[in-house]
Amino acid sequence: MRISTLAYSIRQGLKNIRRNKLFSIASIGTIAACVFLLGIFYAIVTNFTHIVDNAEEQITITVFFTNGNTEEYKAEHEAIGEQILANPDVADIKYTSSQEAWDEYKGVYFGEREELAEGFGDDNPLANSASYTVYLKDIDKQSEVVAFLKGLDGIRDVNYSESTAETLSDFGKLAGYISVGIIIILLAVGIFLISNTIMIGISVRKEEIGIMKLIGATDYFVRSPFVVEGVLIGLVGATIPLVLLYFIYEKIIGYVMSQFSTLQSFIDFLPTNQIFKIMIPIGLLIGAGIGFIGSKISIRKHLRV
Amino acid sequence: MILLEDVNKTYSQGAPALNGISLKIEKGEFVFIVGNSGSGKSTLIKLLLKELEPTKGRICVNNRDLGKMKRREVPRFRREIGIVFQDFRLLKDRNVYDNIAFAQKVIEKPTRSIKKRVPQVLTQVGLSEKYKSFPKELSGGEQQRVALARALVNGPSILLADEPTGNLDPKNSWEIMKLLEEVNKRGTTVVVVTHNREIVDAMQKRVITMNKGVIVSDEEKGGHYYADKYVSL
Ligand SMILES: Nc1ncnc2c1ncn2[C@@H]1O[C@H](COP(=O)(O)OP(=O)(O)OP(=O)(O)O)[C@@H](O)[C@H]1O
Ligand SMILES: [Mg+2]
Numbered sequence: 001m002r003i004s005t006l007a008y009s010i011r012q013g014l015k016n017i018r019r020n021k022l023f024s025i026a027s028i029g030t031i032a033a034c035v036f037l038l039g040i041f042y043a044i045v046t047n048f049t050h051i052v053d054n055a056e057e058q059i060t061i062t063v064f065f066t067n068g069n070t071e072e073y074k075a076e077h078e079a080i081g082e083q084i085l086a087n088p089d090v091a092d093i094k095y096t097s098s099q100e101a102w103d104e105y106k107g108v109y110f111g112e113r114e115e116l117a118e119g120f121g122d123d124n125p126l127a128n129s130a131s132y133t134v135y136l137k138d139i140d141k142q143s144e145v146v147a148f149l150k151g152l153d154g155i156r157d158v159n160y161s162e163s164t165a166e167t168l169s170d171f172g173k174l175a176g177y178i179s180v181g182i183i184i185i186l187l188a189v190g191i192f193l194i195s196n197t198i199m200i201g202i203s204v205r206k207e208e209i210g211i212m213k214l215i216g217a218t219d220y221f222v223r224s225p226f227v228v229e230g231v232l233i234g235l236v237g238a239t240i241p242l243v244l245l246y247f248i249y250e251k252i253i254g255y256v257m258s259q260f261s262t263l264q265s266f267i268d269f270l271p272t273n274q275i276f277k278i279m280i281p282i283g284l285l286i287g288a289g290i291g292f293i294g295s296k297i298s299i300r301k302h303l304r305v
Numbered sequence: 306m307i308l309l310e311d312v313n314k315t316y317s318q319g320a321p322a323l324n325g326i327s328l329k330i331e332k333g334e335f336v337f338i339v340g341n342s343g344s345g346k347s348t349l350i351k352l353l354l355k356e357l358e359p360t361k362g363r364i365c366v367n368n369r370d371l372g373k374m375k376r377r378e379v380p381r382f383r384r385e386i387g388i389v390f391q392d393f394r395l396l397k398d399r400n401v402y403d404n405i406a407f408a409q410k411v412i413e414k415p416t417r418s419i420k421k422r423v424p425q426v427l428t429q430v431g432l433s434e435k436y437k438s439f440p441k442e443l444s445g446g447e448q449q450r451v452a453l454a455r456a457l458v459n460g461p462s463i464l465l466a467d468e469p470t471g472n473l474d475p476k477n478s479w480e481i482m483k484l485l486e487e488v489n490k491r492g493t494t495v496v497v498v499t500h501n502r503e504i505v506d507a508m509q510k511r512v513i514t515m516n517k518g519v520i521v522s523d524e525e526k527g528g529h530y531y532a533d534k535y536v537s538l
Binding site: 002004005008207208210211212213214215216217218219221 | 354356377380381382383384388394396407408410411412413415416455456459
């Protein structure tokens with residue numbers, strides 16, 4: 001496209017918007033609402049995923065051996081470890097020897113007062129309690145992995161907490177479905193309104209378009225101002241809520257944290273920059289996309305050139 | 306060159322608007338098309354621009370068969386043809402200069418060459434001082450001259466004018482016709498649909514008379530306006 005044609009399209013697009021203020025503002029408003037909600041959903045969902053991911057990291061399976069003494073059965077434990085690692089759903093395993101188990105126990109239960117442990121002397125009450133901590137790639141696979149572990153030879157016990165894992169992943173899925181549903185509805189409304197705005201622009205310029213066609217304008221030349229109009233409306237509509245969200249995101253997080261101070265210990269929100277590094281391009285793309293699709297629909301319907 | 310072979314055009318309802326039209330207009334000719342209201346003159350012009358498709362028959366313009374032309378080739382084809390209407394069809398929100406420049410922008414001419422070309426055509430139609438005026442500030446004759454400048458700005462090889470003087474008084478009508486004659490002298494093929502008997506009779510050009518979708522007479526240079534004969538038919 002020639003620069004002058006691009007300039008022409010932009011000028012005409014702006015003119016259409018100005019000429020058709022009311023509808024343009026309505027479209028910008030809808031897209032703004034659309035991107036605003038999208039932004040909020042995005043912030044909630046990414047933060048939620050982040051929190052779930054954190055929580056999931058803490059969800060592990062502990063495996064105890066039939067013969068749990070490290071000193072005697074180290075080789076057997078290592079063989080079992082290799083079998084566990086071979087499972088594709090397992091991300092990693094961590095070995096806790098009998099001694100480490102006892103050290104950890106002492107640390108947790110006797111704390112500073114090491115003298116309490118002295119009564120045990122060199123005996124290790126947990127001599128039979130070496131274990132593997134199993135980390136999963138995907139929390140959804142927990143029950144399969146548990147079944148797999150229980151089926152292995154040389155395993156005495158498998159410890160896991162089913163309820164937490166399933167609640168978290170189910171809740172995550174539900175939130176995902178609901179937001180996708182609402183976002184689709186909003187996108188449809190945005191596209192509908194833009195295409196109506198463009199349609200009015202087209203009908204206002206019917207005569208001009210007729211003349212253009214008769215003097216040899218290409219379809220492309222006739223259409224481009226309307227595409228520009230739609231994309232501009234979309235971009236403006238997306239920019240407003242993005243700016244708004246940028247400034248209120250931190251405030252909202254601060255507010256949530258201060259209102260529910262108990263959350264602080266186990267919830268960690270993503271920083272503004274990390275969220276917006278992705279939200280801004282996505283928001284602009286969606287705004288421009290709604291505008292583009294809306295104008296295309298209208299052009300196809302009302303501009304038979 | 307314009308060539309029609311046994312062309313029919315029937316709109317969705319009613320009798321055929323054109324019925325078996327065969328016609329040849331050579332490059333550089335000046336032709337009047339006359340005929341009563343509803344005889345099919347505008348339909349013929351629209352067919353030549355490929356604004357309408359014939360129901361039957363073959364139309365060639367500038368050696369191109371319109372029936373075989375692809376949709377995307379139509380804009381480029383139309384750039385070789387200038388068109389003027391009875392109702393001027395200027396863009397009301399643009400001044401004279403922009404109305405003419407628009408025709409060049411539409412075909413993506415660079416701004417620099419537009420700035421050179423527009424004053425040339427404005428001078429050609431005698432409107433160089435009025436380039437800043439808006440259509441509503443101009444007389445009918447002046448508006449039609451702007452429309453003519455717009456039709457000429459891209460240097461068409463054919464100029465089609467559908468009742469260009471239909472809304473003008475005799476003086477302005479004559480001015481427009483003189484301009485068309487000048488354009489023709491510079492080599493452009495000119496086809497003028499008109500109801501203006503006085504001008505047709507005075508200008509001594511080829512005259513094609515239509516009635517009810519058929520050509521009823523085709524007189525070489527020195528033709529006369531006979532359309533009225535057919536009123537009672
Ligand atoms: N879009 C249309 N749909 C249906 N019929 C049409 C259409 N346009 C023209 N006609 C019919 O076709 C016939 C020829 O019309 P056309 O406009 O070509 O006549 P004309 O010779 O230009 O008349 P005038 O001198 O009044 O401009 C008329 O009977 C008219 O009613
Ligand atoms: Mg007519």
